[in-house]
Amino acid sequence: MTLAIIGGTGLTSLQGLEIDRREMVHTPYGEPSGPLTHGHLNDQQVIFLARHGYGHTIPPHRINYRANIWALRQAGATCVLAVAAVGGINTVLSPGRLVAPDQIIDYTWGRANTFFEEDLTHVTHVEFGRPYDDDLRERMLQGARDCGVSMHDGGCYGATQGPRLESAAEIERMRRDGCDMVGMTGMPEAVLARELELPYATCGVVANWAAGMDGGKPISMEAVEAVLKDGMADVRQVLGALIPRLQS
Ligand code: HPA
Numbered sequence: 233m234t235l236a237i238i239g240g241t242g243l244t245s246l247q248g249l250e251i252d253r254r255e256m257v258h259t260p261y262g263e264p265s266g267p268l269t270h271g272h273l274n275d276q277q278v279i280f281l282a283r284h285g286y287g288h289t290i291p292p293h294r295i296n297y298r299a300n301i302w303a304l305r306q307a308g309a310t311c312v313l314a315v316a317a318v319g320g321i322n323t324v325l326s327p328g329r330l331v332a333p334d335q336i337i338d339y340t341w342g343r344a345n346t347f348f349e350e351d352l353t354h355v356t357h358v359e360f361g362r363p364y365d366d367d368l369r370e371r372m373l374q375g376a377r378d379c380g381v382s383m384h385d386g387g388c389y390g391a392t393q394g395p396r397l398e399s400a401a402e403i404e405r406m407r408r409d410g411c412d413m414v415g416m417t418g419m420p421e422a423v424l425a426r427e428l429e430l431p432y433a434t435c436g437v438v439a440n441w442a443a444g445m446d447g448g449k450p451i452s453m454e455a456v457e458a459v460l461k462d463g464m465a466d467v468r469q470v471l472g473a474l475i476p477r478l479q480s
Pocket of ligand 1: 317318319320392397398414415416439440441442443
């Protein structure tokens, strides 16, 4: 398997990646967030893409998700691991924790969320009952166990439109809906990977308590950055341990 890693906030480059080359892929859907980086991590070939661009300049609602997923497949990726910062809604998802969500609720709007738009001769309703690939999730969780990094197994990812953070009432509604975490980029990324039949899983990094969860304290971006810095060190370990597990 050739793993593609989509890096989110806090992971715009991959430490330890031996870079072979960068490739700009042009797709029928426009330009991806930046050039793809082809390289080796622990002697295995991987492809890396920074979701928000290498200078972190593209906000969640402006990301060309279709171009990103299309480009990764065109470049030879056979599975996609998405790294994503999230806000914790479930009280077990405290800042700094890693989490492997297993469900999604999509609250985004106005994003190009399908490849099946041009060819209307056959309408395709892609299966999405289990939006993340079970096998890839399991390997990621096993990788986390291998390297002694604690990763919460399961939870529902609520995808919001951004770029603003949520109100406390919105988070309370999401909690009642069954969301355990909130992020701005999980959709349509996950469904687009499914449409192209690319196994897809998310490694969530809890950056902060979601709005209203911490006794109503405002979310501080400095605190978020500090938490992500440590969290990404754990993510790198998990990635390193996951890669050998993709070969069997
Ligand atoms: N809300 C939405 N997206 C996020 C958050 C949040 O609190 N934290 C990190 N990504």
